[in-house]
Amino acid sequence: MLEVARIVGGQPLRGTIQAAGAKNAALPLLAATLLTRERVTLHNVPDLSDVRFMAEILRHQGATVTETSPGTWVLQATEITHRTPYELVRKMRASVCLLGALVGRLHRAEMAIPGGCVIGPRPIDLHLHGLESLGCKINMEGGVVHVDASAIHGQVVPMGGPMGSTVLGTANIMMAAVTTPGTTIIQEAAAEPEVVDLGHLLTKMGAKLQGLGTKTITIEGVATLHGAEHSIIPDRIEVGTYLVAGAITNGDVTVRGANPQHLEAFLEKLRESGVNVTTGPDFIRAHGHPTRAVHLTTTPYPGFPTDLQAQFMALQLCVPAESSLTEKIYPHRFMHVSELQRMGADIRMDGATAYVHGGRTLTGAPVMASDLRASAALILAALAAQGETWVQRLYHLDRGYEKFEERLQSLGANITRLPAAAMPKDLQSD
Numbered sequence: 001m002l003e004v005a006r007i008v009g010g011q012p013l014r015g016t017i018q019a020a021g022a023k024n025a026a027l028p029l030l031a032a033t034l035l036t037r038e039r040v041t042l043h044n045v046p047d048l049s050d051v052r053f054m055a056e057i058l059r060h061q062g063a064t065v066t067e068t069s070p071g072t073w074v075l076q077a078t079e080i081t082h083r084t085p086y087e088l089v090r091k092m093r094a095s096v097c098l099l100g101a102l103v104g105r106l107h108r109a110e111m112a113i114p115g116g117c118v119i120g121p122r123p124i125d126l127h128l129h130g131l132e133s134l135g136c137k138i139n140m141e142g143g144v145v146h147v148d149a150s151a152i153h154g155q156v157v158p159m160g161g162p163m164g165s166t167v168l169g170t171a172n173i174m175m176a177a178v179t180t181p182g183t184t185i186i187q188e189a190a191a192e193p194e195v196v197d198l199g200h201l202l203t204k205m206g207a208k209l210q211g212l213g214t215k216t217i218t219i220e221g222v223a224t225l226h227g228a229e230h231s232i233i234p235d236r237i238e239v240g241t242y243l244v245a246g247a248i249t250n251g252d253v254t255v256r257g258a259n260p261q262h263l264e265a266f267l268e269k270l271r272e273s274g275v276n277v278t279t280g281p282d283f284i285r286a287h288g289h290p291t292r293a294v295h296l297t298t299t300p301y302p303g304f305p306t307d308l309q310a311q312f313m314a315l316q317l318c319v320p321a322e323s324s325l326t327e328k329i330y331p332h333r334f335m336h337v338s339e340l341q342r343m344g345a346d347i348r349m350d351g352a353t354a355y356v357h358g359g360r361t362l363t364g365a366p367v368m369a370s371d372l373r374a375s376a377a378l379i380l381a382a383l384a385a386q387g388e389t390w391v392q393r394l395y396h397l398d399r400g401y402e403k404f405e406e407r408l409q410s411l412g413a414n415i416t417r418l419p420a421a422a423m424p425k426d427l428q429s430d
């Protein structure tokens, strides 16, 4: 059923919420459970449509997936197939991270290639070159990549691309290399906390990795991996989104169970914008309104995350000055701009840079969510806008935010999820 969110802006959000597990850690970690016949238990698994969909794919591959209590999943992949069809892959691009797990476990894979998505082209050339560096033979036929890894061996694998390192590409090579004979050295490896979390699970499963969180990861192949138990890291992007919700409404929001070290570049910009930020070992508090312009560029970790660009843009709409946001990861990831403009935002695009002239009063409007982070940004802007906003295509949000509107309500937001049919007909565009 299609759903919409109705938001009435103007309420300062106040209170404390608990961070959920990270979607972008959960997806590769779930794939990694295919690397062993033994049982793997994951805790803090977020309840998201992308994660449930990954479970569906794992079941297709032959694994059993059982949720034994909320957030705890037990997975076992006794016998699995090396084939993943297009009807599964096309629904979620991140399913590409199965490739490394299948190569690592079965030394072969046959996987349909995911297409691009609304945030821009999403090539996987670096994933494939990486596998080739390890001695895999790659064949493309009818939109399906065939990987023959019978001669796989440790090697130097350069993973840098025009936009820097690749997150899921690094995850794939790590999963392929942990059971590969010899030493693999991944150069220009992604250092994102989600990649490090994958490395931690693999280590618990018996893999030998060094250099996690740096640009060079060294892997000594082992014969087999075994079962393990692991708790997924908090979702830094979700945490950042709730902190923006506090600041954009001139409120006071604390997120517990968060890791401030994972958000340093974001917190620096939040402080620079004039928001009061305090942190402890496992919490972050943001209170007060932004007052100053900010200029930021998205780059791979530890830089400012592209997955918080749209939300930060919404925030800077409050500031009566010119801010700029430049995309260095996905130069086309600005679908939210035209929808924010419908709410009265003054934003000018120049290539991959958005110039935000803040300070104008935003007014509620019917808007369309185009992707996951854009939908969060529209809801944030709506919380600060005058009047009523309707956000359509809410399914984008559900891919990456667990119980978003319920948790915003607990902070005092006036937001309701409704069937799309409940939206006044003259406002609907779906």
Ligand code: EPU
Residues within 6 Å of the ligand: 023, 024, 025, 027, 094, 121, 122, 123, 124, 125, 126, 127, 128, 161, 162, 163, 164, 165, 166, 167, 168, 169, 194, 306, 307, 329, 330, 372, 373, 400
């Ligand atoms: N790239 C290539 N060739 C490749 C792979 C990537 O040119 O073979 C380019 C991409 O086009 C992009 C850049 O390299 O310009 C970085 O892409 P990356 O491969 O790092 O992205 P990803 O691994 O596919 C993950 C997250 C994204 C997040 C990016 C960047 C998951 C499941 N997805 O994608 O998350 O934006 O890293 O940090 O981990 C989201 O959660 O909303 C989301 C899109």
